[in-house]
Amino acid sequence: MRALFRRILAFCSVISVLVPAAVWAAGEKAAMLVVVADTRRVTSDIGKYFADLYNTNMWLFAVWAVVLTAGYGVFLGFSMDIIMSRTGLDLKSRKIIEH
Amino acid sequence: MEHSFWYLHMPIAGVEIFWPGLVLIGFSVGTIGGFFGMGGAWMVTPGLNILGFPMAFAIGTDIAHIAGKSMISTMRHSKFGNVDYKLGFVMLFGTMFGIEIGAQMIMWLERLGKVGPIVRWVYVGFLAMISFMVFYDYYKADQAKKAGRISGDKGAEGITWYKALHKINIPPMVHFKTAGFTCSAWLPIGVSFITGILAGFLGIGGGLLRMPALVYLIGCPTHIAVGTDLFEVMISGLYGAFTYTLKGRIELVAVFVMLTGAAIGAQIGTVATKYAKGYGIRIAFGCAVVACMVSIILKQYGIDVMAAVVILGAISALCVYIVSIMFKGAAAELRDKKERERAAAAFQN
Amino acid sequence: MKRNPVFWCVTLLFLVFCFGPAWAAEVSQGNCISVNDKDKTLTIEEYDLNFTKDKPYGHPTGKNSTYNIATALIGIPPTKGDVLRISYDVKGTERIALKIMNVSKQDLKKK
Numbered sequence: 001m002r003a004l005f006r007r008i009l010a011f012c013s014v015i016s017v018l019v020p021a022a023v024w025a026a027g028e029k030a031a032m033l034v035v036v037a038d039t040r041r042v043t044s045d046i047g048k049y050f051a052d053l054y055n056t057n058m059w060l061f062a063v064w065a066v067v068l069t070a071g072y073g074v075f076l077g078f079s080m081d082i083i084m085s086r087t088g089l090d091l092k093s094r095k096i097i098e099h
Numbered sequence: 100m101e102h103s104f105w106y107l108h109m110p111i112a113g114v115e116i117f118w119p120g121l122v123l124i125g126f127s128v129g130t131i132g133g134f135f136g137m138g139g140a141w142m143v144t145p146g147l148n149i150l151g152f153p154m155a156f157a158i159g160t161d162i163a164h165i166a167g168k169s170m171i172s173t174m175r176h177s178k179f180g181n182v183d184y185k186l187g188f189v190m191l192f193g194t195m196f197g198i199e200i201g202a203q204m205i206m207w208l209e210r211l212g213k214v215g216p217i218v219r220w221v222y223v224g225f226l227a228m229i230s231f232m233v234f235y236d237y238y239k240a241d242q243a244k245k246a247g248r249i250s251g252d253k254g255a256e257g258i259t260w261y262k263a264l265h266k267i268n269i270p271p272m273v274h275f276k277t278a279g280f281t282c283s284a285w286l287p288i289g290v291s292f293i294t295g296i297l298a299g300f301l302g303i304g305g306g307l308l309r310m311p312a313l314v315y316l317i318g319c320p321t322h323i324a325v326g327t328d329l330f331e332v333m334i335s336g337l338y339g340a341f342t343y344t345l346k347g348r349i350e351l352v353a354v355f356v357m358l359t360g361a362a363i364g365a366q367i368g369t370v371a372t373k374y375a376k377g378y379g380i381r382i383a384f385g386c387a388v389v390a391c392m393v394s395i396i397l398k399q400y401g402i403d404v405m406a407a408v409v410i411l412g413a414i415s416a417l418c419v420y421i422v423s424i425m426f427k428g429a430a431a432e433l434r435d436k437k438e439r440e441r442a443a444a445a446f447q448n
Numbered sequence: 449m450k451r452n453p454v455f456w457c458v459t460l461l462f463l464v465f466c467f468g469p470a471w472a473a474e475v476s477q478g479n480c481i482s483v484n485d486k487d488k489t490l491t492i493e494e495y496d497l498n499f500t501k502d503k504p505y506g507h508p509t510g511k512n513s514t515y516n517i518a519t520a521l522i523g524i525p526p527t528k529g530d531v532l533r534i535s536y537d538v539k540g541t542e543r544i545a546l547k548i549m550n551v552s553k554q555d556l557k558k559k
Contacts, residue, residue, distance in 0.1 A: 033209055034523030035347050036533040036549040037111045039475045040497055050351060051110045052472045055535035055547060062344035066337055069167040069354055076362035077171025084366055088436065089429055 109350050112156045118356065120150045120411055125164070125357030127414040129364025132168075134371050134421050135384060140165055140303045141229065142387075142414060143357070145222055145395045149406045152350065154214045155205055158302035159343030160353045165304050166336030167358045168365070173326075173333045181326025183277035186319070189284050190291035190331055194305075195338045197295015202342050204300055218301070219399050225301065226392040233385035240378055261318030278323045287317055291331065299339060304332040364418070371421050374428025380420070387417045473546055476513065477506060477533040480526045488518040490545070492532055505531045505551060513543060520545035524553045 037051040053061040107118040124146040132139030140161055147157035176182055208214040265282045274281040290312045298305035306328050313324035343349050390413030397406035478492035491514045495506030515536055526532050531552040536543045 031210060031524045033554050034521055034547050034549050035111065035113075036475060036535045036547050038113055038477065038533060039110070039473075039535075040477075041108060042110045047110060047352075054111055054347065055475065056473045058345055058347060062341050065163065065344040065349060065351055065354075066166070066341045068351070069163050069340055069358070070170050070337060072355060072358055073167030073170035073362075074174070076167075076358060077174070080362050080366050084370070087429070089370060089432060 107352070109152075109352060111347070112153055112350050114151045114153070116151055116353070117407070120146075120407065121353055121356050122360050123411055123415055123418075124150075125360025126364040127360075127418045128164075128357070129168075129361035129366075130368040130371075130418045130421050131364075131384070131387070131414070132361070133365035133368025134375070134380075135368075136372075141222075141226060141301075142391050142410070144302045145219070145391060145398070146410055146414075147353070148215070148219070149394060149398050149403065149410055152353070154218050155209050155343075155346075155348040156350055158205060158218070158300075159340075159346070159348035160350050160357075161302035162298070162336055162339035162343055163349055163351075163354045164357045164361065165302075165332065166340045167354065168361050169304065169329060169333040169336050173329045176326040176329050181322050182330045183275050183319070183323050183327050184330070185273070186275045186278055186287060186317075186323075187327050187330040187334070189273060190287045190327075191334055193288040193291030193293075194295040194298075194331055194335045197292040197297075198299035198335055198339050199295075199342060201296045201299020201301075202339070202346065204296075206346055206348075216399060219395050222301065223392055223395055226388050226395070229307075230385045230388040230392065233381055233388065237378055237381050237385070260315055264316060265318060278317075278319045278327070280318050282317070290316055294331075295335060298335045299342075302339070305335060306332055367422055367425050370429065371425035374431075375424050380424075383417055383420055387413045390414075473535045473537055474543075475533065475535050477531065477551065478513075479508065480528055480530045480532050481512060482528060483526055488516060490515050490517050490526060490532075490534075490548070492534070495531075515543045515545040517545045517548065520548050522548045524550040526550055 037054045039048055039051045039055065042048045042051045050061065050064070053064065105117055105119065106115040107121070108114075109116055124143060128139040128143055131142075143161040143164065144154075144157045147160055148154050152160065173182070205214060205218070208217055261280075261282075264286055265280060267283050267286065269283045269285050271284050272281055273284045291309070294305040294309040294312065297303070297308060309331060310324055310328050313319040313328060314321055319327065340349065391410055394406040394410035394413075397403075397409060476492070476494050478494040481491045481493055483490050491512055494509050494511045494513055496509050498507050499505070500507075515534055520534075526548060530550050533549040533551050535546045537546060538544075
């Protein structure tokens with residue numbers, strides 16, 4: 001574990017040195033990339049709302065993205081709990097290991 | 100018609116995505132993550148990129164789906180009091196700052212037009228490291244078994260780097276009650292900063308680095324480290340999702356599709372741990388990591404279809420393995436339970 | 449600290465919904481014909497939604513439209529011949545560009 005950890009640390013420091021080096025080598029030709037969602041191709045109302053929001057108000061879109069993702073995660077977690085408790089398996093005698 | 104049924108248009112990135120592949124990646128990351136206990140997010144960024152997402156979108160979408168997944172597991176852990184919130188909040192500064200730097204690096208690379216190749220090669224290195232760890236671990240356990248030692252050496256007790264690090268006396272010194280130690284606030288901030296950069300750059304949760312750092316560098320008891328790490332993964336996921344969305348590099352449709360698959364997969368994966376025996380499955384895991392690595396290299400050299408076949412094939416094979424463990428085990432358990440009930444009923448009569 | 453997260457979420461969602469419908473913009477895509485740096489305007493020939501293998505950005509419609517780009521967020525600077533995707537608001541007869549994406553030059557699909 002100790003050697004392993006040292007390896008991880010070494011790897012990360014190598015990345016943090018190599019990446020900027022590679023970037024410098026690539027040279028400066030920076031122009032910001034702007035993305036416009038093609039709302040002409042979106043047919044559903046909800047899809048259109050979010051695509052429009054993406055084009056007009058990125059902050060609101062970001063708030064939506066975080067709230068919806070978190071909310072949906074919690075919703076899925078609870079509903080899975082309910083479903084799993086109905087299977088009749090003994091789920092208490094296990095360790096909770098998940099990310 | 101035939102073609103368009105299998106492909107879903109992503110309105111923001113403007114690409115057509117083979118949606119069964121998306122579902123499969125979500126399900127696999129849930130199953131494999133639930134089973135092995137380590138994120139599994141390492142396969143999502145390359146997987147999405149191989150399916151056709153531009154690299155920055157792949158990272159943003161990956162980090163957002165981590166946020167969704169980690170919500171529920173953090174809630175479960177905090178119920179058991181395994182989270183040192185004070186430590187979590189102190190680390191929050193480093194994590195968020197680190198993620199921002201990682202994300203800025205990605206945006207910068209994108210402007211230079213180098214984001215695809217560089218992130219792919221970093222991933223190749225990262226996955227090479229993971230697979231090496233897995234195989235080395237297996238090799239050591241195997242050796243220990245052959246030598247007749249019971250439950251291989253942990254070697255963890257000897258490391259007391261944190262004792263030296265706790266002596267660093269840069270104010271502010273903070274006492275963490277739940278974890279039970281006092282140290283300079285800069286120590287956890289520094290650790291979380293580095294993991295934050297990695298998480299923001301690769302679109303992962305960062306637990307792979309943060310967990311050992313919490314234990315060996317900061318001196319957290321392991322169960323607190325697990326809970327606090329999860330809390331940190333949640334924060335990093337939420338902040339990462341926010342900042343990547345603000346930069347316009349996220350595809351919500353894909354996040355939701357994957358999250359659904361991941362939630363179902365995680366249940367199967369965690370239940371399967373109950374019935375899994377032996378070390379052999381780790382070899383399968385290592386092979387999947389290697390396959391993922393190979394497919395990234397294929398993608399880098401423009402062999403897209405082959406890359407997709409390799410990565411999707413490898414993760415679905417591993418999933419089928421885990422799902423079969425789960426169903427066999429669950430069927431056996433339910434059968435036993437029924438028999439016990441029948442026996443009890445017969446006894447009462 | 450965690451007094452009632454559900455309450456705050458619901459409130460937030462409600463607020464977002466209240467303000468939500470106000471945000472909408474038109475989108476057009478087409479071939480850049482001219483860029484006028486002095487007047488801060490840009491003209492494109494619009495493309496349609498008929499995407500084919502040899503015309504991945506759509507077919508030309510022959511309809512030209514001009515945009516005010518003074519306040520627009522512009523990515524890779526557009527030059528004549530680039531395929532652009534523009535989100536814009538219509539104010540009176542003028543089209544005010546919000547964001548300009550240089551579709552052909554940044555080609556996200558290859559990243």
